[in-house]
Amino acid sequence: MTETVTCTVEDRVCRLTLNRPDKLNALNLAVFKEIAAHLDGLDHEAVNCLILSGAGRSFCAGHDLDDLASGEESGAEAERFENGLVERLATLPFPVVAKVRGHCYTGGLELVLAADIIVAAETTKFADTHAKFDLVPIWGLSQRLPRRVGLAKAKEMMFSSRTYSGVEAAAMGLANSAVPDEELDGYVDALCADIARNSARSNREIKKLLVDTDGLNLAAGNAWELHHSPGHGPEFQAMIAARRPQKGG
Structure with a gap:
């Protein structure tokens, strides 16, 4: 059975990768549980930096709406667990760098906001589409997005459900950097190598x-x-x- 999340550690850099490329790495409760299991097994002393990314052409298209519509993802217990997992990523003791390409929508945006540093490909598409589907954030978006981009811009993103490029994301402070798509992997690897070499x-x-x-x-x-x-x-x-x-x- 294919892992929906993979985790490797090399040269003190952990690579935590969403691995549902056929679903554009859409999130569901099973994915969150697999992330938690990887974090449970991670030797924190062996890691100086963590790279959060998605396999294939997209970081994450958001919450898996099929699972959400089925009712399998509803309930206070699941919501608390998922919110807590995003908070756990945000409060890992070492720096977390998100490598973002393709889609980064809604739940994916909530997940990426847990990172300390966000590096995007120039053609990345960022959007919050909660309002498009009569949803309200429960994974911390209403708190982390304004702290990242300012209240006025966060309202614009959340109320309009508009899509923003990686270049626009960097300009508003959502992403730290936007780089040409073909340079994304090398840029993030070099950045994390610099981090891992430090104390x-x-x-x-x-x-x-x-x-x-x-x-x-x-x-x-x-x-x-x-x-x-x-x-x-x-x-x-x-x-x-x-x-x-x-x-x-």
Whole structure:
């Protein structure tokens, strides 16, 4: 049986890939459970960065509407589990980079917003189509999208169900970068290699500071950083020494 989600780790980079290309990686409860199982089995100490992507020509076309219409995806228990899984991705201790091509619609957009960094192909199509199908977000879109693009732009996206290109997504701050389609894989690999080479402890502590101070004003956030930052760690001296030019014999 084909896995609907695959997970591999190499060179301290985890690749978590939606694997329903025939369905444009549409999401259902089974996919969420498989993501959770992979996260349960992941050795966090072996990972410095995670790449979230989709197999085939699209990242994710959204919630599988056939499953949703059947009633199999309804119920408070399933909704809490799915919302919690997106939150779990968003709060992983290491940086999460989303690699997005093709479609990134609605539930797929909610999933991609869990990433710390979003890199899109220029021709990617982003959209929130909840209102087109008489749906209301339950996976955090109403909270994460305004924080990413601002309230006014989030309202435009959510009320209109319009489609935005990768270039437009980068311009509004939804994506960090939009790159030519053929360069997407290489760009994300290089970015994550840079992340993985840095101190895992630093990146984890930086991410924790950002999460812990989200919503604080500048003065309160600055005070929090001063009193809660662990500062330099045990690898500091060795990393400094490694950057010094070696003296000739």
